[in-house]
Amino acid sequence: xxxxxxxxxxxxxxxxxxxxxxxxxxxxxxxxxxxxxxxxxxxxxxxxxxxxxxxxxxxxxxxxxxxxxxxxxxxxxxxxxxxxxxxxxxxxxxxxxxxxxxxxxxxxxxxxxxxxxxxxxxxxxxxxxxxxxxxxxxxxxxxxxxxxxxxxxxxxxxxxxxxxxxxxxxxxxxxxxxxxxxxxxxxxxxxxxxxxxxxxxxxxxxxxxxxxxxxxxxxxxxxxxxxxxxxxxxxxxxxxxxxxxxxxxxxxxxxxxxxxxxxxxxxxxxxxxxxxxxxxxxxxxxxxxxxxxxxxxxxxxxxxxxxxxxxxxxxxxxxxxxxxxxxxxxxxxxxxxxxxxxxxxxxxxxxxxxxxxxxxxxxxxxxxxxxxxxxxxxxxxxxxxxxxxxxxxxxxxxxxxxxxxxxxxxxxxxxxxxxxxxxxxxxxxxxxxxxxxxxxxxxxxxxxxxxxxxxxxxxxxxxxxxxxxxxxxxxxxxx
Numbered sequence: 439x440x441x442x443x444x445x446x447x448x449x450x451x452x453x454x455x456x457x458x459x460x461x462x463x464x465x466x467x468x469x470x471x472x473x474x475x476x477x478x479x480x481x482x483x484x485x486x487x488x489x490x491x492x493x494x495x496x497x498x499x500x501x502x503x504x505x506x507x508x509x510x511x512x513x514x515x516x517x518x519x520x521x522x523x524x525x526x527x528x529x530x531x532x533x534x535x536x537x538x539x540x541x542x543x544x545x546x547x548x549x550x551x552x553x554x555x556x557x558x559x560x561x562x563x564x565x566x567x568x569x570x571x572x573x574x575x576x577x578x579x580x581x582x583x584x585x586x587x588x589x590x591x592x593x594x595x596x597x598x599x600x601x602x603x604x605x606x607x608x609x610x611x612x613x614x615x616x617x618x619x620x621x622x623x624x625x626x627x628x629x630x631x632x633x634x635x636x637x638x639x640x641x642x643x644x645x646x647x648x649x650x651x652x653x654x655x656x657x658x659x660x661x662x663x664x665x666x667x668x669x670x671x672x673x674x675x676x677x678x679x680x681x682x683x684x685x686x687x688x689x690x691x692x693x694x695x696x697x698x699x700x701x702x703x704x705x706x707x708x709x710x711x712x713x714x715x716x717x718x719x720x721x722x723x724x725x726x727x728x729x730x731x732x733x734x735x736x737x738x739x740x741x742x743x744x745x746x747x748x749x750x751x752x753x754x755x756x757x758x759x760x761x762x763x764x765x766x767x768x769x770x771x772x773x774x775x776x777x778x779x780x781x782x783x784x785x786x787x788x789x790x791x792x793x794x795x796x797x798x799x800x801x802x803x804x805x806x807x808x809x810x811x812x813x814x815x816x817x818x819x820x821x822x823x824x825x826x827x828x829x830x831x832x833x834x835x836x837x838x839x840x841x842x843x844x845x846x847x848x849x850x851x852x853x854x855x856x857x858x859x860x861x862x863x864x865x866x867x868x869x870x871x872x873x874x875x876x877x878x879x880x881x882x883x884x885x886x887x888x889x890x891x892x893x894x895x896x897x898x899x900x901x902x903x904x905x906x907x908x909x910x911x912x913x914x915x916x917x
Contacts, residue, residue, distance in 0.1 A: 727811025741801025754857010
């Protein structure tokens with residue numbers, strides 16, 4: 439079966455870990471573009487007075503700017519040798535100052551010290567500041583972090599944690615966390631979701647964007663709440679809906695629907711408000727209609743896609759590459775069959791069931807939702823059957839009767855929790871946890887559990903762990 443696709447995201451990187459000629463050419467083109475833009479804006483960026491035209495006055499100012507530029511790019515002060523190689527060597531009497539600036543900036547932008555921060559090595563305060571900023575912000579140290587490094591105030595885990603707690607409140611940390619949840623929930627490609635307009639009238643591109651916004655509101659509400667409890671991503675019975683979504687998903691203006699229990703009465707059409715549903719109908723991200731519709735076919739649900747998503751992302755389990763590729767072709771099945779019956783028939787081969795024994799029960803638990811994520815009780819004029827036997831990662835057999843059972847299992851499962859920790863680590867650090875010690879993941883998971891599964895605190899601890907980790911083996915002192 440082709441229920442899981444091979445990807446090239448080894449070591450956490452989207453396109454593997456190799457450096458191609460094409461990549462290097464792209465880096466050089468980008469560096470050249472930056473150097474030209476900097477040179478064109480040099481007077482403003484270096485705060486050079488408009489009337490200053492003498493080369494003897496302009497040259498030193500431009501050199502100092504290029505030195506500051508390199509310091510920011512390399513995330514540390516320049517020593518004399520490094521300054522000579524990336525700045526001073528390019529400023530020669532026979533070379534125009536503008537060209538000198540371009541060459542210095544290009545040398546900085548294509549330097550391994552900029553492109554590969556870890557190539558500098560070391561565990562001094564500036565290296566720690568660089569790692570903190572990359573993990574939490576995908577950016578450079580800000581002035582407060584730079585000054586802390588200058589003063590030597592990043593020498594203990596407590597000092598590093600203090601900075602990380604400050605930095606996690608910054609909009610750049612919020613953006614990075616949002617990027618992680620786009621990755622974790624496979625929600626980055628909203629424009630690819632489409633449904634048959636005859637079977638699902640009203641499900642259009644605008645509604646898809648509303649659904650994506652709804653998911654973002656929901657995740658933000660959990661992550662930036664006081665508890666920031668990962669388990670509420672799975673167990674919450676709320677959806678954040680605007681007027682268009684409330685209409686499409688059967689929630690009346692006062693919040694009443696077969697599954698909804700409350701909502702604000704008077705709100706603007708574009709306002710997204712939390713609406714509570716029957717807990718047996720909605721269970722956090724598992725049943726958010728954006729994800730249900732994303733992991734579905736054009737005209738029907740897809741237990742396979744939904745089951746793969748739950749297996750890999752929510753439960754943190756691994757799936758082997760499929761031994762064979764078999765395309766799901768709806769018109770080849772008896773038209774009286776339900777989707778569950780079709781999938782059961784399609785995956786009953788022994789070589790398929792190695793993975794589908796895990797995938798199918800999880801996917802069947804969501805069969806009460808159609809391809810657009812609307813709750814239903816029938817499929818193809820037959821009662822929906824969501825009951826299935828599921829074998830957990832530790833070998834237990836659970837009877838799943840619907841999404842709430844899956845959500846409870848995921849919220850209580852140490853394996854699912856560790857899977858979440860691993861995925862957040864790999865996304866934020868762009869390396870596998872094992873690269874930072876064999877016991878790091880276990881320690882982070884234990885701290886995550888002690889914190890009440892606080893997502894923000896977990897990201898802080900990941901930043902502290904990777905910023906202060908010492909790869910040198912510890913040897914006992916000899917007498």
